[in-house]
Amino acid sequence: MENPFGFQVKPEIKNGGEFVYIECTPAEHLQGWANILHGGILSTLLDEAITYVGISTFNQPAVTAQLEVRFRNPAPTCVKLHVCAERIKVSKRLVEAKAAVTLGDGTLIATGTGKVMPVSESFAPKSP
Numbered sequence: 001m002e003n004p005f006g007f008q009v010k011p012e013i014k015n016g017g018e019f020v021y022i023e024c025t026p027a028e029h030l031q032g033w034a035n036i037l038h039g040g041i042l043s044t045l046l047d048e049a050i051t052y053v054g055i056s057t058f059n060q061p062a063v064t065a066q067l068e069v070r071f072r073n074p075a076p077t078c079v080k081l082h083v084c085a086e087r088i089k090v091s092k093r094l095v096e097a098k099a100a101v102t103l104g105d106g107t108l109i110a111t112g113t114g115k116v117m118p119v120s121e122s123f124a125p126k127s128p
């Protein structure tokens with residue numbers, strides 16, 4: 001379904017999913033405290049880019065099976081974040097990728113690694 005509350009990112013996908021690039025400017029209400037962007041939002045952005053690596057590699061729906069995040073520097077809200085993901089390993093049912101969030105000046109904000117597994121179109125749980 002269309003999700004008007006989503007980040008509306010438009011991923012750039014290169015070389016069949018080997019590289020994924022996303023830009024996003026999280027709004028002020030996504031701060032955790034003290035004007036610092038909430039870590040869950042950074043995790044979501046890393047997840048988003050890593051999942052697109054999986055979707056593009058398998059060329060079918062895929063979900064995150066594992067995500068590990070390291071928060072390296074605080075990010076402000078309302079500034080453009082650059083998210084780059086890169087495929088590091090492919091096996092029959094698992095794609096592993098790493099990703100980083102940086103500011104425009106190159107400051108490293110967060111890094112992560114994730115594992116993505118393909119699923120069928122009927123995977124999604126039914127709404128009650």
Ligand SMILES: CCCCC/C=C\C/C=C\C/C=C\C/C=C\CCCC(=O)SCCNC(=O)CCNC(=O)[C@H](O)C(C)(C)COP(=O)(O)OP(=O)(O)OC[C@H]1O[C@@H](n2cnc3c(N)ncnc32)[C@H](O)[C@@H]1OP(=O)(O)O
Nearest residue numbers: 047048051061062063064065066115117120121122123124
């Ligand atoms: C309709 C489908 C919906 C999908 C939509 C996808 C695409 C749509 C297009 C665009 C979408 C737009 C945006 C996308 C961007 C971001 C989306 C964010 C993604 C998410 O936010 S998505 C939500 C969070 N996510 C979940 O909700 C997953 C819940 N989870 C499960 O549904 C299962 O857990 C599953 C399916 C992951 C695996 O379940 P399973 O039953 O198929 O597999 P099983 O566990 O039996 O493992 C089999 C073999 O994989 C190995 N294995 C498993 N996990 C491993 C790991 N972590 N590391 C190393 N090996 C692992 C085992 O070791 C075993 O190996 P062996 O057989 O050799 O022992």
